[in-house]
Amino acid sequence: xxxxxxARPALETPWRRLDKRMLVxxxxxxxxxxxxxxxxxxxxxxxxxxMRLWLPVAIGVLAILAGVVRWRTTQYRITAERVELHSxxxxxxxxxxxxxxxxxxxxxxxxLHRVFGLSVVQIGAASGSTAESSGLSxxxxxxxxxxxxxxxxxxxxxxxxxxxxxDAVADPPRPRATELARLRWSWLRFAPLTFSAxxxxxxxxxxxxNLFDDLGLNPRDITAVDDATERLTHTPIWLxxxxxxxxxxxxxxxxxxxxxxxxxxxxxxxxxAAADGSAAATSGGAGIGTGTLHVRRGLLTRRSLSVxxxxxxxxxxxxSLLLRAGRGAQCKALSAGLSRDAQGGxxxxxxxxxEAHRVASAALREHPQEITxxxxxxxxxxxxxxxxxxxxxxxxxxxxxxxxxxxAVPGLAWLGPPxxxxxxxxxxxxxxxxxxxxxxxxxxxxxSRQGSVQRRTVALQRAGVIGWTFRxxxxxxRSGMVSLxxxxxxxxxxxxxxDVGAADGAALADAAVPHLLTPFLAxxxxxxx
Amino acid sequence: MATAVPTALPLRxxxxxxxxxxxxxxxxxxxxxxxxxxxxxxxxxVAMGGSAPGWLxxxxxxxxxxxxxxxxxxxxxxYRIHRWEVTPEAVYTLSGWLVRxxxxxxxxxxxxxxTEHGPLQQLLKLASVTVTTASARGPVKIHGLEDHAAAExxxxxxxxxxxxxxxxT
Numbered sequence: 001x002x003x004x005x006x007a008r009p010a011l012e013t014p015w016r017r018l019d020k021r022m023l024v025x026x027x028x029x030x031x032x033x034x035x036x037x038x039x040x041x042x043x044x045x046x047x048x049x050x051m052r053l054w055l056p057v058a059i060g061v062l063a064i065l066a067g068v069v070r071w072r073t074t075q076y077r078i079t080a081e082r083v084e085l086h087s088x089x090x091x092x093x094x095x096x097x098x099x100x101x102x103x104x105x106x107x108x109x110x111x112l113h114r115v116f117g118l119s120v121v122q123i124g125a126a127s128g129s130t131a132e133s134s135g136l137s138x139x140x141x142x143x144x145x146x147x148x149x150x151x152x153x154x155x156x157x158x159x160x161x162x163x164x165x166x167d168a169v170a171d172p173p174r175p176r177a178t179e180l181a182r183l184r185w186s187w188l189r190f191a192p193l194t195f196s197a198x199x200x201x202x203x204x205x206x207x208x209x210n211l212f213d214d215l216g217l218n219p220r221d222i223t224a225v226d227d228a229t230e231r232l233t234h235t236p237i238w239l240x241x242x243x244x245x246x247x248x249x250x251x252x253x254x255x256x257x258x259x260x261x262x263x264x265x266x267x268x269x270x271x272x273a274a275a276d277g278s279a280a281a282t283s284g285g286a287g288i289g290t291g292t293l294h295v296r297r298g299l300l301t302r303r304s305l306s307v308x309x310x311x312x313x314x315x316x317x318x319x320s321l322l323l324r325a326g327r328g329a330q331c332k333a334l335s336a337g338l339s340r341d342a343q344g345g346x347x348x349x350x351x352x353x354x355e356a357h358r359v360a361s362a363a364l365r366e367h368p369q370e371i372t373x374x375x376x377x378x379x380x381x382x383x384x385x386x387x388x389x390x391x392x393x394x395x396x397x398x399x400x401x402x403x404x405x406x407x408a409v410p411g412l413a414w415l416g417p418p419x420x421x422x423x424x425x426x427x428x429x430x431x432x433x434x435x436x437x438x439x440x441x442x443x444x445x446x447x448s449r450q451g452s453v454q455r456r457t458v459a460l461q462r463a464g465v466i467g468w469t470f471r472x473x474x475x476x477x478r479s480g481m482v483s484l485x486x487x488x489x490x491x492x493x494x495x496x497x498x499d500v501g502a503a504d505g506a507a508l509a510d511a512a513v514p515h516l517l518t519p520f521l522a523x524x525x526x527x528x529x
Numbered sequence: 530m531a532t533a534v535p536t537a538l539p540l541r542x543x544x545x546x547x548x549x550x551x552x553x554x555x556x557x558x559x560x561x562x563x564x565x566x567x568x569x570x571x572x573x574x575v576a577m578g579g580s581a582p583g584w585l586x587x588x589x590x591x592x593x594x595x596x597x598x599x600x601x602x603x604x605x606x607x608y609r610i611h612r613w614e615v616t617p618e619a620v621y622t623l624s625g626w627l628v629r630x631x632x633x634x635x636x637x638x639x640x641x642x643x644t645e646h647g648p649l650q651q652l653l654k655l656a657s658v659t660v661t662t663a664s665a666r667g668p669v670k671i672h673g674l675e676d677h678a679a680a681e682x683x684x685x686x687x688x689x690x691x692x693x694x695x696x697x698t
Contacts, residue, residue, distance in 0.1 A: 472628065488664055
C-alpha cells in the first residue's frame with residue numbers, strides 16, 4: 001500500500017481504511033438479505049438432501065469472504081484538495097471528488113450500522129463535466145468519524161488550511177448550532193395526505209406477505225383468515241368492495257403514519273455557523289450565510305443531511321393535492337448534490353403550510369414575502385386556454401376511445417357514460433393549474449409557481465441562474481406566449497415559468513440576470529424569424 | 530384581455546446559420562427513419578402474401594407518404610430556423626420547428642465543449658457542438674456545422690472557458 005512517509009509528509013495524506021467493524025457488519029448485512037433464501041432452503045429441502053445444509057453454509061462463507069475482500073481493498077483519503085476513494089478487487093475503481101465541488105454530505109446509519117456505531121457517509125458534488133464523478137459514498141466509518149468528516153468537508157474556510165491526517169488531529173471545534181425547526185407529533189395528521197400513504201399500503205402489504213412467505217405459511221392455513229374469506233365470498237359484492245376499501249384505507253393511514261414516524265422521528269433542522277465565523281457576510285450579499293443547514297431524523301435508520309449554505313440556491317414549497325386540501329406543505333432545499341428521490345433535499349416533514357413557508361424563510365434568511373410567499377403575478381388569459389386544452393384534449397381522446405371500444409365490444413358499452421365524468425374533472429384540473437400559475441421577481445429571487453396535483457412554489461436565487469431556455473409552440477406563438485426555464489446547477493436543473501406573455505417573459509429573464517440576455521434582445525419591433 | 534395583439538418574443542435571431550449541407554443531413558436522417566418504419570411493414574406484406582391484413586398496405590403507404598412529405602418540406606424549414614451565435618459573454622442558439630427553442634448559456638458557466646460526428650454527419654463533413662454547463666438541463670447544442678468550423682468553435686470555446694476562473698457553478 002502507499003506509505004511514502006519520506007517524500008513531503010505535509011502534502012502526502014496517508015490512505016485510510018473503512019472501520020474494522022465493517023468486517024462484521026458487511027457480512028451480517030448480506031446474511032440478513034440472504035436469510036429468506038436460507039430459510040426457504042432449510043424449511044422446504046428434503047431431509048437427506050446435503051444441499052439443504054451446505055447451501056446456507058456456502059452463502060455464509062461467501063458473505064464473510066466478500067466482506068473481508070471489500071474491507072481490504074477499500075481505501076479513502078481526504079487531502080487538501082480532494083476526497084479520493086479506491087475500491088474493488090478484480091475491477092478497481094478510483095473515484096475522486098474535488099473538495100470545492102462538495103455541496104452536500106449525507107450520513108445514514110441503518111439499524112445494523114447503528115448497533116455497531118457506524119455511519120455511511122454520502123458525499124454529493126456538483127456534477128457538471130462527465131469526467132468528474134458526481135459523488136461517492138464511504139460505507140462505513142465510525143459515527144464520530146462521520147460527524148467529523150461532515151463538518152470538515154462542508155467547511156470551505158478550512159480547505160486551504162491543514163490537511164487532516166487522522167484521528168490524531170484534534171476535532172474541529174464544535175460549531176455553534178441554532179435550531180430552526182423540530183418535530184411536532186401533531187404533524188402526524190399530514191402523513192396520510194402524502195403520496196407515501198400509497199407506498200405505505202405497499203410496504204405493509206409486502207412486509208406481511210414476506211413474513212408469511214418466509215415462514216412458509218399460506219395465509220389460507222390460518223383459520224381466522226380462512227373464515228373471513230369464506231364469509232366474504234357469501235356476502236353481496238358491494239359489501240365486499242366496501243369492506244376491502246375500508247381495510248385498504250385503514251392500512252394506508254396506519255402505514256403512512258408508521259412511515260412518517262420512522263422517517264421523521266426526532267427530526268431537527270439546525271444551522272451550524274462556520275467554524276471561524278469571521279467571513280459571515282461575504283461578496284454574495286447580506287442574505288447569504290457561510291454556515292451549514294443540518295437535517296437530522298429517523299427512528300430505525302438515522303439520517304443526517306448537511307447542505308452548505310453558500311451552495312444553497314433557493315427553496316421550494318411542495319403541496320400535493322391532498323396535502324393542499326389539508327392545508328399542509330413541505331419545504332425542500334435547492335442545492336446541487338442532493339439525491340433525486342422524493343425525499344431528496346427535504347428540509348422538513350409534511351407540516352402546516354405556514355410552517356413550511358417559515359422554514360423556507362429561515363433557511364434562506366429572507367422574509368417570506370421575498371421568497372415563497374411573495375405576491376405573484378397572474379399569467380395572461382391565453383394561458384388559461386392553453387391549460388384547458390392540455391387538460392381536456394387528451395381526456396376527450398380517452399373518452400372517445402372508451403366510446404369507440406364500447407361500440408366495438410358490446411360488453412364494454414356501460415363504460416361510456418361514466419367516462420364522461422372525466423371531462424369535468426379534467427376541466428377543474430386545467431382551471432386549477434391556471435389559477436396556480438404565477439411568478440414574481442423579488443430582490444434576490446425568482447419566484448415561480450405551477451402545478452395542481454403537485455403544486456410547487458420555487459424561489460430560485462437569481463445569482464444561481466446559469467442560463468435560459470425559451471420555448472414556444474406554434475399555438476403559443478399565435479397567442480403571443482412563451483414558456484421560459486431558468487437553468488441552474490441546483491435541484492432539478494431547471495425551473496419553469498409557464499405561459500407568460502412573450503414580451504413579459506423576455507423582460508423577466510433580462511431583469512433577473514442582468515446583462516446576460518441584453519445583447520440578444522430585439523432593438524425594435526421586428527417580426528420573428 | 531390585456532393585450533389585444535399577440536406580441537412576438539422580443540429576441541433577435543442569432544447571427545449565424547448552420548451549414549447548407551445540414552439540409553441534406555436532415556433529409557438523409559428522415560430517409561433512414563422512412564426505411565426503419567416502412568421496411569418491417571413491407572417485409573410482413575411480402576412474407577404473408579395474400580393473407581396479409583388489408584389495412585397493412587394502407588399504413589405502409591401512409592407512413593411512406595408522411596415521411597416523404599416531411600423529407601421534402603421540413604429540412605429546408607429547419608435550415609431557415611436553426612441559427613447560432615457565440616459572443617465573448619454567451620452562447621445563443623435557436624432551434625426547433627413546431628416548438629421553437631431559444632437557449633442562452635453564459636460562457637463563464639460553460640464546463641465542457643464536445644464535438645460529435647455521427648456516421649451521416651461524417652459522410653457530409655458536418656459536426657455537432659455540445660456546450661455543457663453545470664446544470665443537467667442546460668446543454669446547448671449546435672447541429673449541422675461544417676466540421677472545420679465546429680472544430681474551430683470548440684477550440685475557441687475551450688480556450689475562453691479555461692481562461693475564466695471559478696468552478697462554473
